[in-house]
Amino acid sequence: MTPEAYCQDKAAKSGSSFYYAFLFLPPPRRAAITALYAFCREVDDVVDETSDTALAATTLGWWRAEIDRLFAGAPTHPVTLALAPHLAAYDITRAHLLEIIAGMELDLHQSRYLDFAGLAHYCHHVAGVVGILSSRIFGSSGAAIDAYAEKLGLAVQLTNIIRDVGEDARIGRIYLPSEDLQRFGVTAADLLNARGGPAFESLMKFQADRARSIYDEAMALLPPGERRIQRPGLIMGAIYRTLLDEIERAHFAVLNQRIGLTPVRKLWVAWRTWVRAG
Numbered sequence: 001m002t003p004e005a006y007c008q009d010k011a012a013k014s015g016s017s018f019y020y021a022f023l024f025l026p027p028p029r030r031a032a033i034t035a036l037y038a039f040c041r042e043v044d045d046v047v048d049e050t051s052d053t054a055l056a057a058t059t060l061g062w063w064r065a066e067i068d069r070l071f072a073g074a075p076t077h078p079v080t081l082a083l084a085p086h087l088a089a090y091d092i093t094r095a096h097l098l099e100i101i102a103g104m105e106l107d108l109h110q111s112r113y114l115d116f117a118g119l120a121h122y123c124h125h126v127a128g129v130v131g132i133l134s135s136r137i138f139g140s141s142g143a144a145i146d147a148y149a150e151k152l153g154l155a156v157q158l159t160n161i162i163r164d165v166g167e168d169a170r171i172g173r174i175y176l177p178s179e180d181l182q183r184f185g186v187t188a189a190d191l192l193n194a195r196g197g198p199a200f201e202s203l204m205k206f207q208a209d210r211a212r213s214i215y216d217e218a219m220a221l222l223p224p225g226e227r228r229i230q231r232p233g234l235i236m237g238a239i240y241r242t243l244l245d246e247i248e249r250a251h252f253a254v255l256n257q258r259i260g261l262t263p264v265r266k267l268w269v270a271w272r273t274w275v276r277a278g
Contacts, residue, residue, distance in 0.1 A: 003082035004031055007038035010079075017239040017261075020270040021232040025138070032090055032137045033232070035082035040100060040130055042079055047107045060105050067097050090137045099129045111173045112188070116210075119161075119177050120154060127157035131233070139229040144221065148230075151218035152237050158211040159240045162204060162247060166194060166255040176207065194255040204252035208244055215241055231277045238273040239266050 001009070011019050011034050018037055022030050043063055050056040070080040071087070071094045086092060103125025113119040131153030132146050161168075161175045168175060169191040181187065184203035189195075215237060222230060239261065247259050261269075 001078075003078040004035070006078035007031075007035045007082045010038040010041050017243070017266055018236060020239060020266045021235040023270065024235070024274050025232055028086075028089075029137055029139070031082070032086035032092075033134060035079060035086065036092070036130070036133055036137065038079045039083060039097070042077075043101050043104045044126075047104050053108050056108055057105070060101055060108075063101055064098060067094055067101070070094075070097075086137070090133070091141060092133055092136070096129050096133055099125050103129070107173070113175060113177050115177050115179045119175060122175075123154045123157040124150065127153035129153070131156075135230060135233060138232050140226050144223055145226060145230075148218055148221040148223075149233065151214055151221055152233060155211050155214040155218055156236065156240045158207065158214065159244050162207050162211065162252075163243065163254060163259060165191060165204070167258060169194070169255070176203070180206065191255070196253070196255050200255070201252050204254070205248070208248050208252075211244055212241070227277050231274050234277050235270045235273045239269050242269050 011022065022033055022037075025033060043060065046056050046059045046063070050059065066075065066077055066080055069075050070084060073084075075081050075084050083092065103122060106122055106125065110122075113122065128150040131149035131151075135141070135145050135149035165176065172192070174181075174188055174191055176191070178188075180203060181191075184206065185199045186203050190197075190200065218237065227234065242265070243259070243261055246261060247254060250259050253259070
C-alpha cells in the first residue's frame with residue numbers, strides 16, 4: 001500500500017464529515033488534506049486507543065521525533081511520507097504539527113476544564129490549528145483567513161464535544177467547563193452517571209447557542225472574495241452545524257447515544273453548500 005493509499009484508507013474508514021469536504025477538491029489538494037487528516041487521526045488514536053498513559057506519552061514522543069525527521073527530509077511513517085511533498089506548497093510548518101500533538105497530549109493529563117478560556121485553548125491545539133492548515137491547503141492564506149479558520153475550527157470542536165458528552169464521560173472526561181455546570185446546576189457526577197433532565201438540557205442548549213454564535217463569527221470573518229476557494233471548509237462547517245441542529249431536535253439525548261447524520265444527508269449538505277458558495 002502506498003503512503004497516499006494508506007491515508008485515503010484512514011480517512012475513508014473514519015466516517016468523518018471531513019471526508020465529504022475532501023471530495024470536491026482537485027487531486028493535489030485532496031492528497032494534501034487527506035494526509036493532514038490522517039496525521040491528526042494517527043496522533044488522536046494514540047490517546048483514545050491506549051489505556052496506558054505512559055505508553056501513550058512515549059508514542060506521542062515518537063511522533064514528535066517523526067516530525068523532526070519529516071522536516072529533515074527523512075520521514076518513516078506512511079502519513080509523514082504522504083505529507084512530505086506538500087509541506088512547502090501549502091506552508092505546513094513543523095510548529096503547527098507539533099501544536100496538534102501538544103493538544104492530543106493534553107488529554108493524557110487533563111480531563112476537566114474550569115472555564116471556557118481553558119477549553120478554547122485546548123480547542124485551538126486540536127482544531128484551530130487544523131483549520132488554519134486546512135484553509136492554506138484549500139488555497140488561501142493571511143491573517144483574515146487564519147482568524148476565520150481558527151474560529152471555524154473552534155465551532156466544529158465544540159459541536160464534537162456536545163455530541164460526545166456521554167461517550168467522553170464514560171472514559172472519565174468532561175470537556176464542558178465547570179463554570180457552566182455550576183451555572184446550570186449540573187454536577188460532574190450527573191454526567192459520569194448519565195443523569196439527564198431539564199437542568200442538563202438547559203446546559204446543553206447554552207453550549208449549542210455558544211457554538212452557533214461562533215459559527216456566525218467565523219462566517220463574518222471570511223472575506224467574501226475567498227468564499228469560493230474556501231468551499232471545502234464551508235462544507236465542513238455546514239455539516240457540523242446541521243449535526244448540531246439534529247442534536248437539539250433530539251433534546252440533547254447525548255448521554256446514552258451518539259447522534260449523527262447519514263452519509264446521504266452529509267453528501268446532500270456538502271453538494272448544496274458547494275453550489276451555494278460557488
